[in-house]
Amino acid sequence: MSAQLQPTGSAYFISRETEKPETHTLSILVANEPGVLARVIGLFSGRGYNIESLTVSETEHETHLSRITIVTRGTPHVLQQIKHQLERIVPVHRVVDLTVRAHELGQERPLERELALVKVSGTGTDRVEALRLADAFRAHVVDANTEHFIFQITGKSTKIDQFIAIMRPLGLVEICRTGVAAMNRGHQGM
């Protein structure tokens, strides 16, 4: 819970959080119907929650279910509220805090992966260096001519951050990232 900043002399209270914020990854199973994503992100903006990353795609075509992965940041109390508020949305079928689940399983965090397309343009030694580093990061070349590469890289977000930072002085042109896709390790489903 949060503590009062000081006696405010007001009907409304400004409180100071005493808990430390944490970054958690949520998996949300929703009916894939029009407006469902707007409901989810509208909840986040309306109640002042953070979204650090969001991915969504239909995962079960026959039953029209989509899986939304949201990376959010808040105190444990706020994260609990986010889960409950999400569960109130009618087309939301299930919400799992993958980070909490990972802790229950004795793991530090859930399996989280991201994909990025990174366009690098250059000639001469920069170009050679870019290709060499891409190889070291196990990035694939998915498009190229004599003046550019487009690398496809997958992995943890931190690895992609690192790769982008390295590519920046080598002629980085543009980046597109999917955001985090995540699930818990082990044989059980969400």
Added chain:
Amino acid sequence: MSNGQNERREMTGAEMVVQALKDNGVRHLFGYPGGAVLPIYDELFQQDDVEHILVRHEQGAGHAAEGYARSTGKPGVMLVTSGPGATNAVTPLQDALMDSIPLVCITGQVPTSLIGSDAFQECDTVGITRPCTKHNWLVKDVNQLAAILHEAFHVATTGRPGPVVVDIPKDIQFAKGTYVSPQTAPLTSYKPRKQGDLNQIKAAVELMAGAKKPVLYTGGGVVNSGPEASHLLRELVDLTGFPITSTLMGLGSYPASGKSWLGMLGMHGTYEANMAMHDCDVMVCIGARFDDRITGRLDAFAPHCKKIHIDIDPSSINKNVHVDIGIIGDVATVLEDMVRLWRASAKTDKKALHPWWEQIARWRARDSLAYKTNPDVIMPQYAISRLYELTKDRDTYITTEVGQHQMWAAQHFHFDKPNHWLTSGGLGTMGYGLPAALGVQVAHPDALVIDIAGDASIQMCIQEMSAAIQHDAPIKIFILNNQYMGMVRQWQQLLHGNRLSHSYTEAMPDFVKLAEAYGAHGIRCDKPDELDDAIREMISVKKPVIFDCRVATLANCFPMIPSGKAHNEMLLPDEATDEAVANAIDARGRELV
């Protein structure tokens, strides 16, 4: 409800709307026609099962439907057109969301092919109403219309009740498709949990059995759960001998005449209720949500107690206040288990509660609702007390607007039954009371329905007087006229150095003439010794009445937990000198309100 031949048959979208209303048991509908709902209005014209109540503004339709719902326990239904019809419905939708009122709002929309083209009277209704409804739908296929309407009723009335919107484009209203009855419609996935966790309930009963200074803190959830919940609550109070208080929204679920009743709690609650909340050792919150008007300063809220919270909405538990035992479930269902377990296991030791009741008696003796009567001027509290005394033996429903009069009504009008008190608690909507009274009167044609109003609030939906006349709804509008926006002025006195910025209404209509202009009956009273007769006249008139009750202009609403203070730091009426009022709130508060 549904006859065999209707289970599956071809009809237009507009016919489906009317059929779905019938199949969901709707008898009354509040609405206002317009271009995008004309096909539905054409169907309404050709039948007699569903009675349409024509309002004068869509906001009025919404509040009337809320009043209808709150007083009957059935969903309220409203029908409005696209664009401005839908945007005018936003206030009652949010009001119903915050007070958990089941409300089904059907809106017309421009034809599907024109959506997104900025067509005449187009607005993004589902976008605008998404955050102020439990759920909403834009119907794009006439063959889904019936199932969506049935689901809308299901969602509005199931779990924590709330408002829903079904937005129906005009071409869908004309299109032909297959109607399915509620019985044959596909099952919806929305199934909130009703049954509380038995282990948690057991733990709660154990905690309660050991309490020395317990208090029951109840709210609107008890009313929403239905008459059985109120019945079980009374049983629980009798069994345990616990004192009980209630929020504004829960008044009536435990009778104000009951011996365990402490009065309302919160910002304008009684001294005994707030002190009991502050000093208790076990608090049982039943269908309430630790709203900021209830808790006062959160870090000083009930510091020495274990808390039990019963709520059907999991997000309400631990939202504002950390509780020790959270029970997710319907109030009636949980109370049933609780009463059963109490009977089976807990021995009531009412003796152990004696010191607590003695303490409560000392707080009660403080008489926090006292006020000085005046032989020349009607005190607003006196007006409410007389209104109560002269109407308590009738089937009386009270609605209110928002402000000082609302708090005085809550303090001085005493409710013995649930569903008889209707007020805008969460959103605090001025203009709620008159249309809500209309809705109540439509549902209960023979009841005495009184809107206790303020002179400022009443002007926000005054146009519905015309609807009341048209539909022979003899509602009584009892205005506590002090010529101020009293609660605004009270806060300006408390927080802003008595600079009464725009809280005085310099040009007031003549309410008696206004009543007459509408075809209603007008009464004015400004003398305490004439008040009783005037109230009797109001009751006896068989048509709508506007009662202009001229009250003391500068009276303020006490007791009060001054903003930012704790439950045990109440400002009581006999302490509320001008100086105390001016100094009740420190400088820091002024920037926050």
